[in-house]
Amino acid sequence: MKTLYSIAVLLLITSISFASPKITAIANGNWSTNSSWDLNRVPATGDTVIIPVGKIITIVNPEAPGLLYIQVYGTLKLNGGKLTIDDFSTILVYGGAKITSSGSSSEKIKIGNTEKYRGTDPDVNGAQMANQTSGAGFIGFSPLPVKFIAFDVAKQSNNVIVEWATAEEVNSSYYQIERSFNGSEWTAIGTVNAAQNSNSTKTYSFIDKNISAKIVYYRIRQFDIDGKFVVTPVRSIKMQNGTTDIKITAASNNSVYVHFSEEQKNSVTITVTSFSGQAISKQTVSHPVGQVLVQTRTTSHGAYIVTVNDGNGLSVSKKILL
Numbered sequence: 001m002k003t004l005y006s007i008a009v010l011l012l013i014t015s016i017s018f019a020s021p022k023i024t025a026i027a028n029g030n031w032s033t034n035s036s037w038d039l040n041r042v043p044a045t046g047d048t049v050i051i052p053v054g055k056i057i058t059i060v061n062p063e064a065p066g067l068l069y070i071q072v073y074g075t076l077k078l079n080g081g082k083l084t085i086d087d088f089s090t091i092l093v094y095g096g097a098k099i100t101s102s103g104s105s106s107e108k109i110k111i112g113n114t115e116k117y118r119g120t121d122p123d124v125n126g127a128q129m130a131n132q133t134s135g136a137g138f139i140g141f142s143p144l145p146v147k148f149i150a151f152d153v154a155k156q157s158n159n160v161i162v163e164w165a166t167a168e169e170v171n172s173s174y175y176q177i178e179r180s181f182n183g184s185e186w187t188a189i190g191t192v193n194a195a196q197n198s199n200s201t202k203t204y205s206f207i208d209k210n211i212s213a214k215i216v217y218y219r220i221r222q223f224d225i226d227g228k229f230v231v232t233p234v235r236s237i238k239m240q241n242g243t244t245d246i247k248i249t250a251a252s253n254n255s256v257y258v259h260f261s262e263e264q265k266n267s268v269t270i271t272v273t274s275f276s277g278q279a280i281s282k283q284t285v286s287h288p289v290g291q292v293l294v295q296t297r298t299t300s301h302g303a304y305i306v307t308v309n310d311g312n313g314l315s316v317s318k319k320i321l322l
Contacts (some may be wrong), residue, residue, distance in 0.1 A: 029083040078107035087112035099124035250320040263289035
């Protein structure tokens, strides 16, 4: 399961989850115990989770925190528990670090629906990583200096809007946008200059005009100044008119990102409501397409309901954690 491959590229890390707050283990303890972490809360969707050298974090219960970027420099141990994180999550186990267990087959780590580790497997010793593209297990990695945190496409009339974002860039050079009409043969259709060096969120976009195919596939190839590159997973878009795909994701800066897969004919109202029924944010957007940011400015962490409504039959709601 855990054959070690030498790879020079680190693939796409996340879905739409823009700024990444760091939450760091400050004591040997349980994952689900607030006092184990410097923010006095357990990891939540959108977090970068850091387990430092010398620290042991133990999972004793089923944990499903959502989208995470996990950096293990110490030890992550399964002791009767399971960890299930979202599709675009990434786990990095650095040199000298490890993932271990008590040896039970019920102990598992899953990214989406793919099992990456089971308690009966040997320890995962760094440097190894797992994400949605790494297969059924962990693979060796040489980290590149770019952390992707978003990549989506949207239809606007006969054009396609390609959008992506990064949280960190070191010596990055440029992004090459690639298109395919069959999912296997790729053509470079444009480039966008990178930020080179940044430790803040950077967003990028590219418009592919006058598309006549029924379905189109896209990917991003990022190059650093040394010529190394990372290739994202593939995104596809159907060009015929149909039901809009709406994604709602919590951003870590108490904001919400709503992604519309095609341009809306009507104005849309996006409302964020607490579980007590209090509306903490309400924003109306005219003919939205692609990514829309909604600032909540709430200072209270917890669960909220995001509702998207156009008053003409479109109504989507999702529970998120901020």
